[in-house]
Each structure stands twice: as structure tokens, then as C-alpha cells.
Amino acid sequence: MEAPKQQVQRYIDGVLDGSIVTGRRVRQAVERHVYDLEHAHTRGHYFDEQKASLAIMWFPACLRHVEGEWADKPVELTDNQAFIVWCLMGWRRADGCRRFRHAYITCGRKWGKSTVAAGIGLLLLTCDDPLEKGAQIYCAATKEDQAKIVHGLAKAMADGSPEVRKQVTVLAKSIVTKKGAYQPNSFFKPLGSDSRTSDGFNVHAAVLDEIHEWGTHHKGLWDKLNTAHGSRRQPLIITITTAGDxxxxxxxxxxxxxxxxxDGYKLDNPPGDHRFCFIARLDEKRPCDCGAIKGCPKCEGTGEIPEDDPFDEKNWAKANPNYPVTPKREFMQEQADDAQLSPAGLHxxxxxxxxxxxxxxEKAIHDETWRAAQGEFSDWSDADAICGAWDMGGQDDLAALGFCARFDTGEDEIDTKTGEPTGRxxxxxxxxxxxxxxxSAERDLSKEPWSDWVDQKLLRVSSMEINEMRQEVIREYQDNQIRSWAYDPANSRDFAQSLEPExxxxxxxxxxxxxxxxxxTKFLADLKLGxxxxxxxxxxxxxxGNMVLVNGKRSAGYFCIPDKANSPDKIDPIVAVIMAYRLASIAPPGTKGKLFIT
Known part of the structure; x- marks a missing residue:
């Protein structure tokens, strides 16, 4: 096994000479460590290589992976992970306790945040240096179920390690040290803002998971965990997360x-001297330090360095320090391909x-994409399916019907992963x-473009517009066989029921x-694909052009939905069109004018 000092020094040298691709924030973290090796003694800090080395060696000596292709293999830290543990455990204050009390670690998904955090939690539970009797260690998240992800991994790793099992007992909801253990009366528990109790803390360490999901209503738990370690000699609060919005x-x-x-690590009195920061991300647009010199390779004389291109594979390692081992190249390429098809995917x-x-x-449809989709319609009597939808718009002054005709191209759909025909x-x-x-709407319909839309019969004006919509739906069924219509039951249930007898x-x-x-997501992808x-x-x-999307991630996964409240103006017509598209896209072949939803 390679000596930890050699492993970490190889990483440091690679970052500084550019042979390891990193963003400027990771480079700053490495530069800060190197700078402090020479200057931090003036602030009462020193670096203990032996303690740092023992911490890194503890991972493969005591822990095994429990999931995926590396299951049952020793947890050997990658070079960048070893650098993080090296800094956290090696930097010391004059009294021999750890220098860093807070650690902020952020990078892309699939870097191994959970494994590293669970491992550090077990290290601090079983054999911290100096030892901490009665250590209270928590894994915290917005909900206890989320906190159990990292904690569950720690339980599985502890249960699979004879070395760790000598020190701890793994219970249903916690890991506790045994009587006579190196650190007796200590525990490692999951904690969420929905947990029954979060008072009486005396925190030795805490892992705060995915804080981009923590809202203002979780601030109470955050404050408790960050203020409940005043009586501890060397507490460590570790925040692990991906980016937020x-x-x-x-x-x-x-x-x-x-x-x-x-940014301030070289100052005489550097801010956050007790904080360790490892921020792996693509670089943002920023001023160049050249002063807009002509021929500057960084900014080409503009005085401003552009942001990194997210679709350039050379940049992916900046946010994913273990790339292409994890995440794998194929996975990232698939994600990048999807991102180029829609704003939601790019988000x-x-x-x-x-x-x-x-x-x-996010603006849903860019003007150039919409312009490229314009063309003459086919004969809708040749359509394989035609569906409709309506959007009442709640209390808005505009309502709309949307129509979608589907045509068989005569080709097979191709599986994006295998490149083979799907048979569909x-x-x-x-x-x-x-x-x-x-x-009676407040819109001035005598002004453009509203007057043009009225003249072109794209906008119908009526004192009984809802009844006019109903008659139009019936006419479309009779003339164009549009029989299936989508609607929002929250504001037009009665309208829908009035059409069923027809x-x-x-x-x-x-x-x-x-x-x-x-x-x-599918509509935007099909739009971009022509x-x-x-x-x-x-x-x-x-x-x-008005429609914006609200994007995010919930327990069920990623989500994307039109945002009427924050769109700059009305979006009812495009909303109705996408609803109609949805019906058309799932209609069985040859269902024009027939019932197909059961």
C-alpha cells in the first residue's frame, strides 16, 4: 500500500502543475494547505503527518465497501478524498486538538460523499485522537429518512468490519460503543427536522447531508447542531452537498x-481559519487578473474569463474529482445528451x-428553437391520432384550447442507449x-398584438367565452374527430361533465x-429534435415565449412543471398544447376519433 504522504503529495503536485484537472476553488483549497504549511504556525497551528496518515490508513484497514462493483473490497480513498482526510485530521492547534471545526465539501453526484462521510463518522466514533468519551455523533438531514441514507451506510460498514464491531454494537436506530471500548458511552444516530427530539445536544461531530434541500423551516435544527458543541474540545461539523438553486x-x-x-487564505488574519472548504465545480464567469491585456490566453484580451462549457468533457472532472472512475464516462455522456434536449435536462x-x-x-422554449419548428401543416385527416385539451387559467383573463395531431413517420423509434430499434x-x-x-377583460384588445390575434381568429372575444369554448370543443369533435380532451379538474370539472353526454x-x-x-420533458425534447x-x-x-419552468428534486426524483405565477405573461395556450400532446403521445395506433383512455 502506498504511503498516505506520497499519495496526498502526488495529488497536491498534480493540482498545482495542472496535470490534474480541477476548478479554481479546489486549486485554492490545495494552495491554502501548502501556504499554511509555511505560515500557519504564526497563528498557533501545526500539521501532524502521523495523525493524518493514521486516519487515511484506517479506512482500508477497518472498512469495506457494501454496495456495487466494489462491495467487500477495502475502502481505499481516492487521491482527492485522501487530501480531504489528510487536512481534516492532520491540522492541529497548539493544544493538539484538530484545527478545523467545520468542513464544507461539495461536488457532483456519485463522488462518494456518503461513503467518505459515513467513514469519518465511524472514525470519530471509535478512535478519535485525542479520544472523546461520551461522543455524540449525528447524521442530519431535512427528514430522518434522508439522514438514514448516510447512517444506514455507516451501519452496514460497521456491521461488515470485524475491527469496528469490536468497538461498537449496531442497533436498529443507532451505533453505540461497547463497554470498555476506546471511546465508551458514545453513539452515532440519524437526525431529521422531523425527529421527535433534537434538544439536549452535546455534539462531538455531525454530518449535515445535502443542505441545498434545507429550507428556512430547517434553520432551527441547523442552528442547534452548529451551536451545541461548545463544551467539546475538537468538534467537527461536516457539511456534504451538491449545488442548490x-x-x-x-x-x-x-x-x-x-x-x-x-479567497482570503493569504490575509494576515484569514477569515474562517477554523473552516475547511473543498468546492469542486465548473468555473463561473469572472474578471481576469490580466487587466484586459491583448493576447491573454485566459480571456483573449476581453478582461473576463468565460464560464466553463458544461458539455465539454474536459471540464467534467472539475465537479467530479473521481471522473471517469465514478461517475463513469458513459453515464455522464448520457446525462449531457439529455441536457441538450431540454431546459429541464440542462437544469x-x-x-x-x-x-x-x-x-x-428556467425559460422553457428558446425563441430560435420555436422558430425552427415552424412549417406548413399536413392534412390532419391523415393523422394517426388527434387530441385536445383546454386550460381555463383559473381567474385569469385568457383561456385556451390546444390541439395535437400525431403522424406515423414510418420509422422505428431508436433506443438511445443501445442504438437499436425498439419496435415502436x-x-x-x-x-x-x-x-x-x-x-369585459382588462386587456386593451384594440392594441397590437391583441388586435391582430382577434382579426386572425386566433383569439375569440365573447361575453360568454366559456360557452363559446364548449361549442368549439363539440365542433372539433364533429369536424375533426377530436374526441379525447385533457383538462385540469381543479377548475373545470363541471365543464368536463357537460361534454360527456356529447x-x-x-x-x-x-x-x-x-x-x-x-x-x-418529452415535448421539449421532441421540439428540439424537429x-x-x-x-x-x-x-x-x-x-x-412566456413559459418558464420550475425545476427541482424531491424524494420521488427530479421534477419539472410550468410556473404560471412567475412567467412574464400568460401561458395558457402552450399549456393546453402540451396537455394535448401528452394524450396524443400515449394514444394507441389508429385511435383518431375513438375512446382510448380507460
Missing amino acids: DQSKLWIEVDTLSCRVL VFKRYHCNVLVSSL PLYRYEVDSVGFINT GIETVKFFQNAGMWTEPI RVRHEGNGLLTWAA
């Missing part, structure tokens, strides 16, 4: 503070795999809409993330 207020606060620590890729701040709201037909779609507005099928389309994520066509409908184009 503009609603992740707590994450933004911690991330901003950590960046300031890295996910940049946030979780490039580890950069994203907006929770490949379809293309044509979409249109018509709007309805009440004569033989029209109405399908509930709830306005929630579970209902919207898949259809809107499989969706519109005829230049001005009202629909305006609505498509």
Missing part, C-alpha cells in the same frame, strides 16, 4: 461564506453533475391553439409535478 437560501449562505474563506445536468448554482425558474413507431406531431377572452372523452390532467414532468411542428400561430408563439 436560487431558492436554497441556507446553502447559498454557507457556500458564499466558504468561497470567502478560500439537472448543471446542478447535479456540474455542481453549479442554477435558477429554480416513431411519431411526429403538429400543434395549434385558439384563445378565448371575455369582452360522447366526448375527458381525461384528468392534474397540475402537479408528478403529472407534468414526463410530458413536458418532431414538433407549428404553423406560426402568433398567440401560441407569444405564450411559448
